[in-house]
Amino acid sequence: MTDTLLRPLPRSLDPLFDESIIGYLLRLAFRLGISPQRLATLTGLAAGHHRRSLAAFALASHVAPAGQRAFAHATRLTSAETANLFLSVFGERYASTAAPTTTRWTSLNPHESWLFTRSTRYCPECLAGTGTEIERLFGGPWRKTWRLPVVFACIPHRRLLEHQCPACQQPVQEQRSTAVLRWNDASLHPLRCRFLTRSNPSDPTTVCEHWLPDQPPPAVALSSPLLDLQHRFLTALDPAHTRKAESLGTPTTSRHYFKDVQLISYLIRATWPLAHDFVPNEPLATTLDTYIREQQEKALRSAKKRLSTARGFKVTHKAPPLQASVTAALLATADQLLRLNSPRDLVRTFEQLIASDRPRPDQPLWQNPALPRTQLGCTEGLLDALRSIAQIQIRSLAGRRTTTGRGRWTR
Numbered sequence: 001m002t003d004t005l006l007r008p009l010p011r012s013l014d015p016l017f018d019e020s021i022i023g024y025l026l027r028l029a030f031r032l033g034i035s036p037q038r039l040a041t042l043t044g045l046a047a048g049h050h051r052r053s054l055a056a057f058a059l060a061s062h063v064a065p066a067g068q069r070a071f072a073h074a075t076r077l078t079s080a081e082t083a084n085l086f087l088s089v090f091g092e093r094y095a096s097t098a099a100p101t102t103t104r105w106t107s108l109n110p111h112e113s114w115l116f117t118r119s120t121r122y123c124p125e126c127l128a129g130t131g132t133e134i135e136r137l138f139g140g141p142w143r144k145t146w147r148l149p150v151v152f153a154c155i156p157h158r159r160l161l162e163h164q165c166p167a168c169q170q171p172v173q174e175q176r177s178t179a180v181l182r183w184n185d186a187s188l189h190p191l192r193c194r195f196l197t198r199s200n201p202s203d204p205t206t207v208c209e210h211w212l213p214d215q216p217p218p219a220v221a222l223s224s225p226l227l228d229l230q231h232r233f234l235t236a237l238d239p240a241h242t243r244k245a246e247s248l249g250t251p252t253t254s255r256h257y258f259k260d261v262q263l264i265s266y267l268i269r270a271t272w273p274l275a276h277d278f279v280p281n282e283p284l285a286t287t288l289d290t291y292i293r294e295q296q297e298k299a300l301r302s303a304k305k306r307l308s309t310a311r312g313f314k315v316t317h318k319a320p321p322l323q324a325s326v327t328a329a330l331l332a333t334a335d336q337l338l339r340l341n342s343p344r345d346l347v348r349t350f351e352q353l354i355a356s357d358r359p360r361p362d363q364p365l366w367q368n369p370a371l372p373r374t375q376l377g378c379t380e381g382l383l384d385a386l387r388s389i390a391q392i393q394i395r396s397l398a399g400r401r402t403t404t405g406r407g408r409w410t411r
Helices: 021-032 036-042 051-055 065-075 079-083 133-138 224-237 254-270 282-306 310-318 324-338 343-356 380-400
Strands: 245-247 250-252
Touching: 021 036, 021 133, 065 079, 224 254, 224 324, 245 254, 250 254, 254 324, 254 380, 282 324, 343 380
Parallel strands: none
Antiparallel strands: 245 250
C-alpha cells in the first residue's frame, strides 16, 4: 500500500495534547461510526507491517515510516502531528520507547522494558476533558505518557493515576493475546471500559461499559514531594529541555538517567528490605513493602514449579509495577539513592545496610541479585557501584554459609 492509493477520510480530528495513537483511533473511529480496527486498516497503519499488528497494543509505540505517511495522508495530519502520536517520539530520552532499528514489526515485551503495552494508566479528570465541544462529544485524551511507568501522577489534578476500571476492577484498555478488547466494536465510546464481563458461567459475555471519568477526586491531594518528583521526570522527557539530568553527583543524559532509575529500582526490589529507610515516608514504605512481599510470594510459588529461584526473582523485579502508588514509592526511593553525592557513597550505604541486615526465612530475594541484561545501558558510575555491591553481597552470603547459591551481576 502506498500513500497515493489511500483516499482521505471524509472527516478527521485534530490530535489533543499528548494524545496516543490508540486514543486518537478510538476518538476518530467513534466519530466516523466505524471500529478502531477498521479505521487502522483504512488509514494504512499496516503498511510495512504484518496484518496482526493492526490489533496489537504495541502499536502505541511505533509503526513503520510507510505506515505513518499513509496515516498522515488519510487523516490530513502533518508528519509531525502523526509522529507525535507514537511513544517513539521519546526514544532519544527514554530508551524503551525507541523505534526498532529494522523495518520489520517487532512487538515489545512489557517484562523486558519499562513500558506498558498491555494496558494503560489514566487520570479520570483528564479523560473528562476541558469542556470544549469536541472533548464533550468524544472525550479527553488518552495520553501516551500514561504508558510510561515513570509517569505515575497527574500534576494539574494533583492525583495518582488509576489503572483499573472501578466497576469491573480490571486493567483499562487491556490487551489479550494480540487483540485489544473490543477493538472491532464500532459502538463503544472512547471513555467506556471495554472489558468483557460475565455474571456467571452460563451467561454470555457482556462489555463492562463503565464511564471511566465518573470517579471522585482523591480525598487528599498528592504531596508536594511526589509532585516535584513527577515534574522532574516529565522535564527530563521533554525534548525542549536541554539541562542535563544528574545521577550520583554526575551530570548525564535523560536516556542514561532513566536507565539508572530503572536499574536502581530493580536493586531496591531485589534486595528489599535493605532500602526501607530510604523510602521518603512510612505510608509509602508500607505500600512498597506490601507489594514486594506479594511479588516475593508469587516468585517463590513459581520457583517451586521450576526448582530454581533465580529466573523467577529476576523476571518478577524487571516488570514495572502497574499500580501508581507502588511506582511512586519505588521511584521516590530510587530518587533518594541516586541523589547521593557519588557512586562511592552508594556503595558505602549498601555496605552498611548489608552488614546490619538479618535476612528472614520469608524474605530471601536479596540473596539472588542476578541483574537482567536488558536493564543495562546505565551510567558507568552506577554500573561500577553495582559491581562493588554485588561483591559485598557475595562475601556476606559466603560468611553466612547460605545454601541458595551466589548471585552475580552480569554485563
